[in-house]
Amino acid sequence: MPKLMTSRRSLLKGAAAGGLLTASPLVARFASAQSSAPIKIGFQQHATGIGAAYGRWYGRTTDAAVKAINEAGGINGRPVEIIAEDDGTDPKRGAEVVEKFANQHGTDVAFGTLFSHVVYGSAPAAGEQKMPYFVVSEGHHVASGKLNRYTLQPGITDVKSQVQAMAPYVSENLGKKVTMIFPDFAFGHDHRDFFTAAIEAQGGEVLEHIAIPPTETSFTKYFPKIPRDTEVLYHVMVGPAVLTFVKELGEFFGPSSPEIFGFIDSLEAVDLSSPGLEFLEGTYFWEGNPRYAQADQTSFDKNFRAAVGVDENGASVSDPADVSTYAHMFGCWETLHVIKAGMEAADYQGPQDRQKLIEAVEAMSDMAESDAHPQGPKVFNGKTHQVFGKQYISRVEGGKLLRVHATSIEDTLYPDEVDYTTMTF
Amino acid sequence: MEFGPHLLLATLEGAVGAAVLALTALGLSLVFGVMRVVNVAHGEFYMLGAVVAWFVASTLGSAPATGFVAALLIAPVCAAVVAMAADRLVLKRLHYDPEATIVATIGILYIMQQTALMGFGPEARPVAPPFNTRIALPWVEWGENGLALFYPWGLSTTSYKLFVIAAAAAILIGFALFLSRSRFGLIMRATQLDRETALAFGIPVERVYSLVFGLGAALAAFAAVLIVPIQQAHYLMGADPLLLSFIVVIIGGLGSLRGTVVAALLIGMSDGIISVFFSPTLAKILATLLVALVLVFRPQGLYGKKRA
Numbered sequence: 001m002p003k004l005m006t007s008r009r010s011l012l013k014g015a016a017a018g019g020l021l022t023a024s025p026l027v028a029r030f031a032s033a034q035s036s037a038p039i040k041i042g043f044q045q046h047a048t049g050i051g052a053a054y055g056r057w058y059g060r061t062t063d064a065a066v067k068a069i070n071e072a073g074g075i076n077g078r079p080v081e082i083i084a085e086d087d088g089t090d091p092k093r094g095a096e097v098v099e100k101f102a103n104q105h106g107t108d109v110a111f112g113t114l115f116s117h118v119v120y121g122s123a124p125a126a127g128e129q130k131m132p133y134f135v136v137s138e139g140h141h142v143a144s145g146k147l148n149r150y151t152l153q154p155g156i157t158d159v160k161s162q163v164q165a166m167a168p169y170v171s172e173n174l175g176k177k178v179t180m181i182f183p184d185f186a187f188g189h190d191h192r193d194f195f196t197a198a199i200e201a202q203g204g205e206v207l208e209h210i211a212i213p214p215t216e217t218s219f220t221k222y223f224p225k226i227p228r229d230t231e232v233l234y235h236v237m238v239g240p241a242v243l244t245f246v247k248e249l250g251e252f253f254g255p256s257s258p259e260i261f262g263f264i265d266s267l268e269a270v271d272l273s274s275p276g277l278e279f280l281e282g283t284y285f286w287e288g289n290p291r292y293a294q295a296d297q298t299s300f301d302k303n304f305r306a307a308v309g310v311d312e313n314g315a316s317v318s319d320p321a322d323v324s325t326y327a328h329m330f331g332c333w334e335t336l337h338v339i340k341a342g343m344e345a346a347d348y349q350g351p352q353d354r355q356k357l358i359e360a361v362e363a364m365s366d367m368a369e370s371d372a373h374p375q376g377p378k379v380f381n382g383k384t385h386q387v388f389g390k391q392y393i394s395r396v397e398g399g400k401l402l403r404v405h406a407t408s409i410e411d412t413l414y415p416d417e418v419d420y421t422t423m424t425f
Numbered sequence: 426m427e428f429g430p431h432l433l434l435a436t437l438e439g440a441v442g443a444a445v446l447a448l449t450a451l452g453l454s455l456v457f458g459v460m461r462v463v464n465v466a467h468g469e470f471y472m473l474g475a476v477v478a479w480f481v482a483s484t485l486g487s488a489p490a491t492g493f494v495a496a497l498l499i500a501p502v503c504a505a506v507v508a509m510a511a512d513r514l515v516l517k518r519l520h521y522d523p524e525a526t527i528v529a530t531i532g533i534l535y536i537m538q539q540t541a542l543m544g545f546g547p548e549a550r551p552v553a554p555p556f557n558t559r560i561a562l563p564w565v566e567w568g569e570n571g572l573a574l575f576y577p578w579g580l581s582t583t584s585y586k587l588f589v590i591a592a593a594a595a596i597l598i599g600f601a602l603f604l605s606r607s608r609f610g611l612i613m614r615a616t617q618l619d620r621e622t623a624l625a626f627g628i629p630v631e632r633v634y635s636l637v638f639g640l641g642a643a644l645a646a647f648a649a650v651l652i653v654p655i656q657q658a659h660y661l662m663g664a665d666p667l668l669l670s671f672i673v674v675i676i677g678g679l680g681s682l683r684g685t686v687v688a689a690l691l692i693g694m695s696d697g698i699i700s701v702f703f704s705p706t707l708a709k710i711l712a713t714l715l716v717a718l719v720l721v722f723r724p725q726g727l728y729g730k731k732r733a
Binding site for chain 1: 430431434435438442489542546547548549551553554557559561579581583655656657659660661662665697700701705706
């Protein structure tokens with residue numbers, strides 16, 4: 001008897017569903033409009049909170065990329081529409097934004113998160129909503145395997161590969177005894193763990209780790225912990241107080257400082273000619289993408305700057321004091337082009353094709369340097385959902401950042417820690 | 426760094442923090458003492474001071490000193506005008522009801538913060554200090570030839586940081602004199618003591634309220650102009666001083682000038698020193714613990730008077 005019951009029920013259900021489908025005028029209308037309806041990309045933007053300076057430039061880059069994509073015919077013949085939501089640079093709000101994209105805006109994918117704690121907070125929501133989530137964060141969280149199959153980072157490299165590629169240069173040219181200063185949260189801990197291991201592999205050592213709370217506004221009190229025999233000071237800081245941090249560093253050392261190697265994060269959106277930064281002359285920075293147009297600038301970088309509205313000093317063309325987050329924001333541009341390439345490869349039609357989209361992106365590998373990838377050539381690892389690319393080291397000379405070293409992509413590779421492709425959708 | 430120089434450095438850093446905190450907390454304490462209004466938007470007047478300072482300094486451009494002096498004069502006035510407008514438009518209409526004004530000032534907080542985000546932007550913007558010489562500090566050491574001076578690595582301060590401490594002290598002393606010697610000081614104290622009687626004696630209490638609210642905001646703005654060459658103007662910078670001001674005002678005793686200064690020194694210095702030798706989190710924990718202890722054992726604060 002139960003067998004009969006089941007089949008009758010499913011029959012009824014099927015009939016009801018079929019009836020609904022044919023009876024509903026809505027479905028018919030959507031089906032006919034499907035080919036021309038815009039592809040909606042939810043943009044999780046740090047419009048307020050400690051990431052707001054990044055959020056603004058991520059916004060400008062995203063708008064420029066979408067304009068470029070639409071002018072070239074959109075994706076699969078459909079225009080792209082960005083739906084931006086502010087997450088306040090807050091993990092809890094971030095998860096709500098992802099849910100809002102899925103349930104309220106009905107976006108096709110979500111994209112754009114930078115701060116690693118917001119990625120950590122939002123990725124589970126993306127997994128639950130089965131929403132492809134393209135982060136532009138540089139955190140190692142994607143490749144570490146801690147997230148899920150729906151979260152990918154195809155447009156910007158991760159901290160682990162960045163610091164690993166820096167260590168040989170630092171130990172060969174600057175010194176082997178390093179003291180590290182970093183923000184006390186996931187992103188800073190990535191720096192701490194991976195650089196310490198990488199410099200030890202080069203025969204160097206880290207004398208002291210100095211963790212600073214990300215909300216700190218005054219820094220001089222931390223600097224006495226820097227050991228006297230430090231040869232290289234490695235600094236990375238984020239948030240609105242970065243300029244204070246770098247200025248106080250200069251005031252602390254005065255004329256007798258060790259070599260200083262910093263991640264440009266410590267000075268993103270900050271004018272190098274700000275008062276108090278003169279001491280940076282001769283110090284070194286990692287740059288994800290050189291802020292100042294270099295002598296051998298590619299046409300791709302030139303076009304990218306023109307599209308976003310950035311001059312050769314990395315500032316807004318309309319206001320030279322409005323300095324961009326140039327070392328990171330190319331990630332938005334490249335990620336949107338990867339989404340376009342993925343959707344075209346998967347012949348993406350609507351949310352029912354989200355899995356096909358992820359599989360299409362996972363199948364990508366080489367990405368040539370081009371207008372779609374102005375920062376440089378990249379290699380995507382479909383198993384770890386992480387892209388790898390060149391890293392740059394610049395030296396401050398005459399108040400500008402001059403590129404002195406570019407790593408190869410091979411310098412940045414490390415063994416896989418996860419295979420997301422084996423996880424179910 | 427050895428213990429001695431390290432402690433000296435921590436003390437200097439703590440003193441700068443304490444000086445600025447004393448001014449900010451004084452504004453909060455004044456407003457509460459006279460008006461019985463808990464001004465949650467106090468930190469935003471601090472932020473406003475910093476933002477106006479940046480605006481003035483960058484508009485005048487030329488020499489850092491001119492811009493800074495102009496900011497020192499203009500920013501407190503701007504903050505005072507905004508505060509007085511808020512008082513007239515909002516607080517007065519709520520009849521200074523304690524609960525309603527808390528909610529209203531939370532609203533003012535958000536309005537000011539978001540206006541700053543829209544108009545000023547999300548970046549931290551610097552103001553050049555009028556003068557900023559690095560002063561390396563010597564330390565004594567018992568060497569082979571008896572006591573000897575030497576200059577430890579990193580033991581230094583800047584002339585501007587010393588100026589901040591001096592300027593804050595001068596304002597505090599000036600304010601104490603103003604409160605005890607001037608006619609308006611007398612009127613404020615009268616209003617604080619007993620609103621009804623003051624009214625009966627012909628004191629225009631509502632005008633006094635407006636002025637006090639403006640004065641409180643001006644003090645916060647002044648503190649911000651002092652700090653902005655060290656830290657930058659940012660639209661979220663009001664949160665920290667607000668929290669610390671509340672802690673200071675609770676520990677010192679609401680409405681007590683002396684208590685506010687003593688508590689600001691205590692909190693500012695301990696924050697500087699504890700966060701150097703232990704961790705900044707521990708400094709915050711201890712400050713909060715102190716608040717709890719004060720509330721339990723001396724609810725009126727260290728220097729507050731018991732209410733009859």
